[in-house]
Amino acid sequence: xxxxxxxxxxxxxxxxxxxxxxxxxxxxxxxxxxxxxxxxxxxxxxxxxxxxxxxxxxxxxxxxxxxxxxxxxxxxxxxxxxxxxxxxxxxxxxxxxxxxxxxxxxxxxxxxxxx
Amino acid sequence: xxxxxxxxxxxxxxxxxxxxxxxxxxxxxxxxxxxxxxxxxxxxxxxxxxxxxxxxxxxxxxxxxxxxxxxxxxxxxxxxxxxxxxxxxxxxxxxxxxxxxxxxxxxxxxxxxxxxxxxxxxxxxxxx
Numbered sequence: 001x002x003x004x005x006x007x008x009x010x011x012x013x014x015x016x017x018x019x020x021x022x023x024x025x026x027x028x029x030x031x032x033x034x035x036x037x038x039x040x041x042x043x044x045x046x047x048x049x050x051x052x053x054x055x056x057x058x059x060x061x062x063x064x065x066x067x068x069x070x071x072x073x074x075x076x077x078x079x080x081x082x083x084x085x086x087x088x089x090x091x092x093x094x095x096x097x098x099x100x101x102x103x104x105x106x107x108x109x110x111x112x113x114x115x
Numbered sequence: 116x117x118x119x120x121x122x123x124x125x126x127x128x129x130x131x132x133x134x135x136x137x138x139x140x141x142x143x144x145x146x147x148x149x150x151x152x153x154x155x156x157x158x159x160x161x162x163x164x165x166x167x168x169x170x171x172x173x174x175x176x177x178x179x180x181x182x183x184x185x186x187x188x189x190x191x192x193x194x195x196x197x198x199x200x201x202x203x204x205x206x207x208x209x210x211x212x213x214x215x216x217x218x219x220x221x222x223x224x225x226x227x228x229x230x231x232x233x234x235x236x237x238x239x240x241x242x243x
Contacts, residue, residue, distance in 0.1 A: 021208065
């Protein structure tokens with residue numbers, strides 16, 4: 001029971017559950033959109049790729065997609081750690097490294113998309 | 116609970132026979148972790164491809180080489196497997212296919228569909 005309590009409130013778990021699903025729905029829609037778009041108008045060279053990525057809504061959709069990946073990855077990796085890394089110290093260290101890694105990826109993605 | 120067998124003292128992962136839904140579920144986790152580990156590579160390729168036309172051409176030629184196509188195909192399988200078992204998971208959440216026989220059928224369906232995605236992608240890659 002001690003361990004159960006340290007996981008946080010039931011409400012927090014519910015929010016994680018909800019975010020995991022909201023991000024998955026957005027990502028699924030985005031991936032389907034990109035596949036359909038690239039099938040209809042294939043990107044054959046760098047110029048076409050740049051031109052597509054220069055569109056404001058495309059860039060925004062990519063930004064939301066990448067943010068969704070990071071949120072989804074964080075929640076997913078945390079639940080994996082909670083199940084397979086029982087020692088608190090180990091779970092904390094691995095969680096911290098994961099958070100730092102995802103943060104770096106997020107900043108990198110922001111730099112790419114704002115360029 | 117019938118007392119035919121003694122409780123196992125340890126869990127032998129090789130001897131556990133998971134039902135198909137269990138295999139799909141653990142694969143969802145494994146593919147998820149693999150996808151997270153692939154994120155830096157994906158972002159690197161995304162970054163480079165946007166930088167200049169020589170980088171774009173280099174990535175294109177690497178992707179269309181034999182090794183590149185095989186790697187792409189493996190990644191497509193990992194993604195499709197995660198995507199499709201995730202869709203099944205979302206449907207289970209809203210009460211679609213949560214009876215045992217349908218859930219098992221959908222688990223097989225997810226495997227079949229990811230196989231189909233890989234075959235279709237392979238056909239596209241080898242005919243492009």
